[in-house]
Amino acid sequence: MTDNVYTSDVTVDQATTAQLAESIRLREERIAENIDELVGRIHPKVLATRAVNKAKSQVVEEDGSPKPEIIALGAGAVLGVAALVVGLSGRKRG
Template identity: 80%
Template sequence: MTDNVYTSDVTVDSASPTQLAESIRLREERIADNIDELVGRVHPKVLATRAANKAKSTVVDEESGSVKPEAIALGVGTVLGVAALIVGFSGRSKRG
């Protein structure tokens, strides 16, 4: 028969060997559960899904399902900025 004893309720001075063993077993189970949860959180598939969902929520409005105007503006601005840099550098190399 095992006593269902939690670690915080057991002290070495007042517990029986059976209670201490049960307390250790319960602590090991909790630690194993915590490790399993942490491994699940850092699994590459989970991280990739979380990153994709975050990126999608940045670009797509969840209520309407349409692309956010600020995301379109940022994309267009980035393309124009890169194009301006390319044109600027190509013009400098011809002069120099």
């Protein structure tokens, strides 16, 4: 048997001390790699970049041009707020 084995390749009863030590070392490496990957996924810069990209995809077409329906929605919201402000300011005077 080689020393480079996982404990799943041999039973613990049949494994040598060196094989068990190597198996533990390999498992620790895999766990460390998994932790590094998870930390990378939740890093604030990665999360911010992901959020920006998601927001851009909602507003901008793949070719970089703005989506017309989003422009219309934004313009409608601005006009609605302006109308509300004008309407409320007129009521206070009268």
